[in-house]
Amino acid sequence: MKKKRFTEEQIIGILREQEAGAKAADLARKYAVSETTLYNWKAKFGGMDVSEAKRLKGLEEENARLKKLLADQMLESAALRELLFKKMVGPAAKREAVAHLWAVMSLSERRACNIVAVDRKTVRYVSKRPADTALRARLRDLANERRRFGYRRLFVLLRQEGERAGKNRIYRLYREEGLTVRKRRARRRAVGARAPIPVEARPNARWSLDFVHDQFACGRRFRILNIVDDVTRECLAAIPDTSISGQRVARELSALIKRRGIPGMIISDNGTEFTSNAVLSWTSENRIEWRYIAPGKPMQNGFCESFNGRMRDELLNETLFFGLDHARAKIGAWTHDYNHRRPHSALGYATPAAFAANLTATGDRLRNPDQLRRSPVATFAPSGVSTARTQLAAG
Missing domain, CATH: 3.30.420.10 (Ribonuclease H-like superfamily/Ribonuclease H)
Structure with missing residues (x-):
């Protein structure tokens, strides 16, 4: 923010000199400002004392702060609407959400991370896992040969070939390669009674x-x-x-x-x-x-x-x-x-x-x-409303 040459107290002092009889041209020459600036000061601070000027400055700062908060809130609401239909579960999904806000709304990384509620280190993390190219290729070959085999049976086949990778690693590669077996289970329906x-x-x-x-x-x-x-x-x-x-x-x-x-x-x-x-x-x-x-x-x-x-x-x-x-x-x-x-x-x-x-x-x-000799219970219906018989047989 640009620093002002004169404070509110100094401006009010200059205006007081003008009110005491000093000419505007002399004051402009004395303080190295233009006469237009003097008139603008007079329009803004004329008739004020130092306390009123400070209060005006405080109100202006509060107004600017509220405007900034409102702008930030509107920006955050717009960003959340952009992410409304995105499932942000897990670090990878949150990285994609931050990248989406950066690309679509031109938000900074810091602001996008605050909206998504993720640490910036998580967004910047680069995986150091090995590519496992040979293991992925062999897993795809086995899955193509045994199309109805799940990851457990494929894991057994790989172990028989001498692969030392664990079951969890095989399952992760199995999911990343999109080899999940589609189930062929028909939906079971019970036979309903059709009679009342x-x-x-x-x-x-x-x-x-x-x-x-x-x-x-x-x-x-x-x-x-x-x-x-x-x-x-x-x-x-x-x-x-x-x-x-x-x-x-x-x-x-x-x-x-x-x-x-x-x-x-x-x-x-x-x-x-x-x-x-x-x-x-x-x-x-x-x-x-x-x-x-x-x-x-x-x-x-x-x-x-x-x-x-x-x-x-x-x-x-x-x-x-x-x-x-x-x-x-x-x-x-x-x-x-x-x-x-x-x-x-x-x-x-x-x-x-x-x-x-x-x-x-x-x-x-x-x-x-x-x-049975006691009086029956009175009807629950309001006056003027006929009591309907409850239907106790349903189909």
Whole structure:
């Protein structure tokens, strides 16, 4: 930054001389400045004292600093938008991201490294590994001869030929050469029941399972495992995570059974998580009937699909999730509100929790003849709204 010849205090002193009667030409000759400069000083500092000039200077410096911060923030936001669809996992991917910012946005290496959150030494690192040209060539030849062999069998063949490289090194070269064997495994589909399934009017008579997908503010996708009681319409569990396997589904169902009891039946689609060996083993061990809907017929799992639509419309489309913990908190609060406060039209505008309590109390009275003389429970429907009969048979 260019250093000024005169400070604000000196300029105010010169203007004071002019106000005392000195001519502008004499002052310009005395201080070696032009008369235009004197008039500019007068327009900017006229009528000010030293304290006001210092405050003005401080405001100008603060304004310049804020402008610089805003420019830096806008530049960083633009750089992050450039990297929004790039998967920055590992040093190599981060080097590519820094190179992309340098080439596209002309950012310096220091600024690009700060945005990508990578050390400059990592970006400048040059691998010193040997090229392994002969080993790569022999590995390609063996892979072409044995097209269905994976890296483990190729490693055994190389060891038989006297190669001393370890398995991890062979696997790295195998991946870098693009020799991965494409699997020929057909997707397993369970046969769904096409006839309507009668359900007893009681809690835990039948549960429905399905997944809902959404994404965080950063663009990373996550999924939610929803478990619904088809009779009471309660959301028994809504479990968000970035990945939910069949083993995770079995663990969550076991934990739910400890809290609520064993269901009479479970309905789901033909997703790979629900048709996995972990789920099939779990149903066999717990002796629970698990039925699959027909492929391409989501209406056969209509209760859970309806709940998914409500969650999509009332929560997912209205909320911006910033992370997994934030999503768990928001989804947990919404499901509690859905069960205990939100009126359900299919239940005569009662909440699912109140309907389940009423259904349980009614079943207890039917099992106990001494309580039949008590007055029945009043309807849950608001005044002026007709109570609809709950559909307990679904297909």
